[in-house]
Structure formats: C-alpha cells, structure tokens
Amino acid sequence: MSDAAIENRQIPVNKPPASVRIQSIMKAIPMRIVLIVIILIWFVPILGLLVSSFRTPEAINNTGWWTVFGNIVAADWTLSNYIGVLYADFMGLAFLNSMLVTIPSTVIPITIAAFAAYAIAWMDFPGREAIFVMIVGLLVVPLQMALIPVLKVYTANQLNGTYLGIWLAHTGFGLPLATYLLFGYISGIPKEIIESAHADGATPWMSFTRLVLPLSKPSIASFAIFQFLWVWNDLLVALVFLGTKKENALVTTRLAEMVGSRGQDWHVLTSGAFLTMIMPLIIFFSLQRYFVRGMMAGSVKG
Amino acid sequence: MAQISSKNNRLFEVFAATPVRIAVSLIVPVVTFIVLRWSFIFMRDSEASKFLIGIVALTIGVGGVWVLFAATNNLVSMLPTRMRDMLLPFVFVGPAIAVLLFYIVFPALRTIFLSFMNRTSTEFVGLRNYEFVFTDPQMLIILRNTLFWVIIVPFMAVALGLIIAVMADRLKPGWEKITKSMIFLPMAISFVGASVIWRFVYYYQPAGYEQIGLLNAIVTALGGEPVAWLIIRPWNNFFLLFIMIWLQTGFAMVIQSAAVKGVPNSLLEAARIDGAGEIRIFFNVTIPYIKGTILTVMTTILFMVLKIFDIVYVMTSGNYDTGIVASRMYKEAFIYRNFSRGSALAVFLFIVVIPFMIRNITQMRENRR
Numbered sequence: 001m002s003d004a005a006i007e008n009r010q011i012p013v014n015k016p017p018a019s020v021r022i023q024s025i026m027k028a029i030p031m032r033i034v035l036i037v038i039i040l041i042w043f044v045p046i047l048g049l050l051v052s053s054f055r056t057p058e059a060i061n062n063t064g065w066w067t068v069f070g071n072i073v074a075a076d077w078t079l080s081n082y083i084g085v086l087y088a089d090f091m092g093l094a095f096l097n098s099m100l101v102t103i104p105s106t107v108i109p110i111t112i113a114a115f116a117a118y119a120i121a122w123m124d125f126p127g128r129e130a131i132f133v134m135i136v137g138l139l140v141v142p143l144q145m146a147l148i149p150v151l152k153v154y155t156a157n158q159l160n161g162t163y164l165g166i167w168l169a170h171t172g173f174g175l176p177l178a179t180y181l182l183f184g185y186i187s188g189i190p191k192e193i194i195e196s197a198h199a200d201g202a203t204p205w206m207s208f209t210r211l212v213l214p215l216s217k218p219s220i221a222s223f224a225i226f227q228f229l230w231v232w233n234d235l236l237v238a239l240v241f242l243g244t245k246k247e248n249a250l251v252t253t254r255l256a257e258m259v260g261s262r263g264q265d266w267h268v269l270t271s272g273a274f275l276t277m278i279m280p281l282i283i284f285f286s287l288q289r290y291f292v293r294g295m296m297a298g299s300v301k302g
Numbered sequence: 303m304a305q306i307s308s309k310n311n312r313l314f315e316v317f318a319a320t321p322v323r324i325a326v327s328l329i330v331p332v333v334t335f336i337v338l339r340w341s342f343i344f345m346r347d348s349e350a351s352k353f354l355i356g357i358v359a360l361t362i363g364v365g366g367v368w369v370l371f372a373a374t375n376n377l378v379s380m381l382p383t384r385m386r387d388m389l390l391p392f393v394f395v396g397p398a399i400a401v402l403l404f405y406i407v408f409p410a411l412r413t414i415f416l417s418f419m420n421r422t423s424t425e426f427v428g429l430r431n432y433e434f435v436f437t438d439p440q441m442l443i444i445l446r447n448t449l450f451w452v453i454i455v456p457f458m459a460v461a462l463g464l465i466i467a468v469m470a471d472r473l474k475p476g477w478e479k480i481t482k483s484m485i486f487l488p489m490a491i492s493f494v495g496a497s498v499i500w501r502f503v504y505y506y507q508p509a510g511y512e513q514i515g516l517l518n519a520i521v522t523a524l525g526g527e528p529v530a531w532l533i534i535r536p537w538n539n540f541f542l543l544f545i546m547i548w549l550q551t552g553f554a555m556v557i558q559s560a561a562v563k564g565v566p567n568s569l570l571e572a573a574r575i576d577g578a579g580e581i582r583i584f585f586n587v588t589i590p591y592i593k594g595t596i597l598t599v600m601t602t603i604l605f606m607v608l609k610i611f612d613i614v615y616v617m618t619s620g621n622y623d624t625g626i627v628a629s630r631m632y633k634e635a636f637i638y639r640n641f642s643r644g645s646a647l648a649v650f651l652f653i654v655v656i657p658f659m660i661r662n663i664t665q666m667r668e669n670r671r
Binding site: 239 | 353372409
C-alpha cells in the first residue's frame, strides 16, 4: 500500500458520527438532483445535434436521435451529411470566407486601439480627456444606430459585399471596447518603466512597440478571443454588409439561409450547425481561461 | 528682434497646429482606405483564385495598418522637435478617432435625423415614425414581447446562474469545474447555431407521426398530444427567450461564482451559529452581500437582450407574434427598405441605454478624480 493511501486512512480521525454524516448526505441529495437536471437541459440539446449530424437522413426522420443509444454499433452512422454540406451547400467556402473576414476584423481594431490607448494613457495632448469620455460613452451605443447610414455610404462607394467593407465595419463597432479595455491595462503599467525608457532615449514608437505591446499581451489575448468569437458568431453585420449570396456568405449567414430554404432537412442543418461551432468550440476547450476572461471583458460591448 | 520672430513663430504654430493635427490624424485611415479599396476592386475584377485573393487580402488587411502607422510615425519624426511632439500623439490616437467618428458618431446622428424623415428620406414628417412605433397594433405586440425578453431573460439567467454557482461551490473541485464548463459551453455557440439546436428540440410533427423533436417526444411519451411550440401564442415567445437564458446563464454563473466565493466565511459561520438554515443564509447573507454584482450582471444581460435579433430571425422571422424591437428593426430597414421606420426603432433601442451611458460616464469621471 502506498504512503498516500495510508495517510488518507489516517486523516478522518475527527470524523463526525455516522448519523450526522448520513443526514448531511440526505440533505445534499435534492441539491444534486436539481444540479443534474440543469446540466442535462444544458447539454442534451447539443448532444442531440452532434449525434444527429452523423445519422442518415432516413434515420433522422424516422426515429428520435436518442434511440441510437439502444444500439450504438448498429445505428445508421454516416459522414455523408458533412461531405454534402461542405461541398453541395457551400459550407466549406463559407468557412474560408469566415476566416478571411474574422482575422482582419480582429487584428485591425486591436492595432488601432492599442495605439490610441497608449496615446491616451502616456502622451500629453489637448482633448485627451474628451476622447476618453467619448470612448466610454460609445461603449453602450447599440450597433443598430450605425447600420443604416453606413450601408448608405457603402452602397454609394461600391463597398457593399466587399471584405474591406465588413472589416472596417467590425473595426468601427469593436473599437470603443478594444480601446477601453487596452487603456485600462496600458495605463496600469508602472510609470517608472515608461519614464526610464524615455530617459534612455526611446521614442514613443519604440516604447510602444518594444515595451508596452509585449507587456499588454494578456489583455490583448483576452480581447482578441472575444472579438474573434464575436465576429465569427455575428449574423447581423454580415447580413447587412455582405448579404447571403453563396460566394460571399459566412458560416452564420449560410446556416441562417439554410434554415430558411431547407428548414426540414435535419441532416444538413445539424451537420451545418456543428461546422459553424467547431471553431468556437476549439477555442473554448483549448484556451478556456483566456476564453472566460475574454467573455467577461467583452460583456460591456454595445 | 529675435524675440519677436520667435513669438510670431509660436503664433504661427498655434494656428497651424489644428489643421495639421487633423491632417495627421486622417493620413493613416484615408491612405489605408484608398489603397485597400483600389486593391479590392482590382481583385474583384481579376480572375484570381479565391484562395490567392484571400492570402493577398489578409496580408494587406493585417499588415497594411501597421505599415501605415509606421510610415506616418517616421514622417512626423522628421519634423523639428516641437512640431513633432505636438503632432505625434495624433499619429497614435487619430486613426481611432476617425474610425469612431465615421462608424459610430456620425452614423448615429444621421440615424436620429432619418427617423424624422419619410420613407425615402426626402421629406420631414415629424414624429410620424415614432407614432408608428407606439401605436401600430403589430408594434404593440412587439413592444410587449420585448418587455417579456428584457425582464425575464436577465432575471432568469441571473437567478439560475446564482443557484448553480452556489451549488457548484459545494462540489469537489474537479466536479465543480466540469459542471461550470457544461453551463458555460453555450457561450461559445453563435445565436444562429443555438437557434438550430433548439429548433430541433422544439420540432413538431402532427399527432400520429414519429416525434423526432425531443420536447414533443417527451410530451407524447407522457401521454400528451404533440404541441407546435413555435406557433402557440403568446407562449411561443417564452420558448424563444428560453434560448437566450440557455446562452447567458453561463456568463451570469461565472461572475456571480467569483462574488459568492468572496462572501467572508466569518459571516456565514456567524449565521450558522445563530441557527439559520442554508436557504435563509442564501437569502439573508449571500444575496445582500453580492447585490452589486447581481445588478451589474443584470444590466449587462439586459443590453445584450435588447440588441439581439438573431434568435427571432432564425426561429420564426418574427411571425406568429414573436417579433421584438431589434428583429423588427432589421426587417423594416433591410427587408422592407423602410429606412425611416428602421431608424426610429434603432433610436428606441438607443434611448433605453442612454441612462446607462450617462451613469458610465459619471462613474468613470469619479474614478479618475
């Protein structure tokens, strides 16, 4: 027997009498049941989607997805739903488009916001306070307030349906939050660090790129994850500025369009929906700590 | 003589400063914009492969902004020291200001203006669009539904999140982590994805057919008749807003969980010694202690609920009396192309958040003092 096991046996010297323990276990049972029921409600719908996406169309339409657990091996499994949705329903192209929209829509606002946050935090210029007040005020302005006029300008300038248009739109809508969060972090860097860099002859550019940016990595990572997911999962901005044409569609607009046109074809909808979720789920499971932090930080977005 | 000329110089600088500053602020965004737009139109007209276009677009989009920041910085650095110090902050902050003005401030003002115009934005119609918002029979249903959403979703998400946080706090650390991950997981899923998930759960087949939707399968297994959940008014609203509760509870749980862990043990022990049961402790000690957090989480979720349009759009398109203000705004503006009514609905959403905007600004000012 290992040492740890022996130690474990020795610990419960002062354990309460059995009757008290049983009582406390009994008390905990209703709580556990409530918790298990909640977890089931939260998880079973996702499981249903995942299971169905691997079943043949006939199987999905003729029996409930939960029946596969009666005989997991003999159920009608297939991968053809995914192949069909990727090629015939253009979800593969939509996936590529989503990457092309999401990466710049994350990097551009972070870049612009980091420069601005540095200036507001560490440079002296007239209007500094007013700019910060403006950013805080704009945090909660609903996106809907900007859509119509921006669309009008885009239509007049042939920017509608271009990547550039949607990158800049996401940049604009994400910028108040990005600047606000990065300012909070960058302004918290100890004064001595910045000042000693300047005393050593560093220009603002150097102290920003070599000192402040590397120091701000955690805050930038949190916001990057938030913004990446926000853009990836966004439907409204994509519908308004890119539309639902197949060659332009993103995963969200493609899926929404499929719900409209093929609302009963569960083999396509389940596999399509799961494809749109893969990216966020990978981030969720691989970067959970940053993910939670990013979602918390981003919760104030307007 | 020398004194006078230096004075003149300074005067000149003061006058020249503002336009030059504005010019510097605009260099990066304007040049980026022109270069990108040119390259995009070029690429659209060319027959290059999608993949190649993608690579080029990514390089220009991501690298272009950096190159332009560096270029303006170098340009300004060549100026005399005093000019440089005066202009450099605007090289850094200018692009952000320009983007905020062009993408939020000016459009928002224009939206307010459009909401007082007629459908084609050619004639001033006073408050007619707002009259539509508050008197149209369909709009009254939409306002009622919006009220359901903004009251029930924040309240339920906060209550469930708090209950789960308190319960999970008593589990072993490993189980606590798994439980919380399960509840938080939907936060990663898009509203569209979540809508498909729940559309499948709510799926309805007439009686006599095999029910492949989970909810109707349960109902029929218990001996009931299958129900078309998304059509029965007004209850269909609750099935839609439940999806939002499902998505937001994880957020409410994580934040409140941190607050619950912050309740001092001495306080809880004192209550236990006084003979208070766990439920009384929950209501009389825990909740008052974390009241501030609860309120913050509620307003945050309220904001999200106010603007969400995706769930209604995907589930019912606002049919069967399930529309809410944000979904109707989309429909008016981008399907019916009635920009004035769409604007009025956007302004409605904006007015609701104004008190919070003012509170944020005053709070920020107090913190910085």
